Amino acid sequence: xxxxxTCGEIRYRMTRKPLIVHxxxxxxxxxxxxxxxxxxxxxxxxxxxxxxxxxDTVATPSNSGKGQAxxxxxxxxxxxxxxxxxxxxxxxxxxxxTLEQPDQLPPDIHIFTASKQPWVVLPPNTPAFEVYYDRKQxxxxxxxxxMDQLFARQSR
Numbered sequence: 393x394x395x396x397x398t399c400g401e402i403r404y405r406m407t408r409k410p411l412i413v414h415x416x417x418x419x420x421x422x423x424x425x426x427x428x429x430x431x432x433x434x435x436x437x438x439x440x441x442x443x444x445x446x447x448d449t450v451a452t453p454s455n456s457g458k459g460q461a462x463x464x465x466x467x468x469x470x471x472x473x474x475x476x477x478x479x480x481x482x483x484x485x486x487x488x489x490t491l492e493q494p495d496q497l498p499p500d501i502h503i504f505t506a507s508k509q510p511w512v513v514l515p516p517n518t519p520a521f522e523v524y525y526d527r528k529q530x531x532x533x534x535x536x537x538x539m540d541q542l543f544a545r546q547s548r
Contacts, residue, residue, distance in 0.1 A: 394443075395472065395491040397465035402472055403444035406486060410435040411535040413488065415499035417508035420455045424462075424471075428509040432474070432485040433497050436542055440473065440484045447472060482542055501530060 396403045410433035421430035447463035454460045458477030463484075464470060473484040488494045502508075502520035514520050519530060528536065 393491050393493065393496065395486065396444075397468050397470040397472055397490060399465060399468040399470075401445045401467040402447050402465040402470075403442070404472065405441045405443055406433070406435055406439060406491075407441055408435065408439040410486070410497065411483075411538060412531055413497050413500045414485075415502045416504055417502060417506075417512070418455060418504035419507050421504075422507075422509075424452070428512050429502075431488040431494075431497075431499060433488050433491075435484055435486060436538065437475075437482055437484050440486060479542075501525065 393406045394403070395406070413431065413433045415429050415431050417429045422428060424430065445465070448466045450462045450464050452460055452462050454476065456477060460477065461475040461481070462471050463473050463475075465472065470490065471487055472490045473486045475481045475483065476485065488497050491497065499518055502514050502518060503524055504522070505514065505520050506522040508514075519525070527539075531539075
């Protein structure tokens with residue numbers, strides 16, 4: 393799947409299916425996006441290939457207190473993906489809205505719904521949690537194996 397910022401200075405390709413797609417309704421994501429939620433495709437950084445440009449890294453605070461690194465276009469300043477402290481730069485949280493075909497990645501799960509906007513209606517067949525969830529119970533086995541491999545490589 394190909395993606396880009398608004399001006400096209402940053403272009404990238406996701407070379408593999410994401411681990412999972414989160415729709416986060418926390419107030420931090422609402423503030424950062426200026427919208428009612430953030431839609432992020434989690435994928436190993438090695439499977440996000442820049443095809444044009446080089447994003448700027450902008451350090452921002454996060455609810456965990458550990459911060460995040462937001463990768464933004466140096467020209468139009470659009471956020472294309474983030475790295476959170478938990479996984480560091482090993483995992484990209486790709487902004488689904490920057491993909492050429494964002495409709496191909498609907499949310500697999502809704503998180504932090506306790507702070508969702510009251511007018512947002514969640515689909516009945518998509519798992520939703522007031523805060524977070526246990527990854528081992530909800531992720532597909534293939535995604536769990538990929539994440540295990542990623543952290544096994546990291547600890548070597």
